[in-house]
Amino acid sequence: DVVMTQTPVSLPVSLGGQASISCRSSQSLVHSNGNTYLHWYLQKPGQSPQLLIYRVSNRFSGVPDRFSGSGSGTDFTLKISRVEPEDLGDYYCLQSTHFPPTFGGGTKLELK
């Protein structure tokens, strides 16, 4: 299975500040069709995960432009600018290029 490694595990931030989360895969996530199936989710306390970013850099419906995704190959980054209280929670990356789909271990975004 493809191993997804997220760093940091915990990320203290100040409201209004910026956060950056890294996700690295054990092999390239470029599919044979040329697409890269790397997605980002936020799980708020007591809720199920919600899709933020799909295929590296595409914001899902309703996701504010404070969230941005980038990267290629095996290295990917989620950036959150102007952090707001509703952004706090656990962030996960997911790869679905290779079978089976696998998740990163998560990054907890919390107040400094």
Added chain:
Amino acid sequence: EVQLVESGGSLVQPGGSLKLSCVASGYTFSNYWMDWVRQTPGKSLEWIGEINTDGSKTNYAPSIKDRFTISRDNAKSTLYLQMSNVKSDDTAIYYCTRSTTDWGPGTMVTVSS
């Protein structure tokens, strides 16, 4: 609005069986692949498997090892997960997802004697 609601989670003894259900609404259920994902108490997320639109094809994570079966009833807009020979490691919140895009609130399964 897409809504997915799981049910059927409970306390089950090791070696036992359990069937989870997920009722979908707000979209045409029969047009979408569906997945099951679980989250352990330690918060790790694990993809369990998927089923195609008419239920004729399923794919499972190798770790499941033929113990779980995914099925669907498009007439009832319902997805199922049949769990058998459950183990303590199967203790988790089980989420129904529409191709990992939309998620239900989950249902808790606890495997313990």
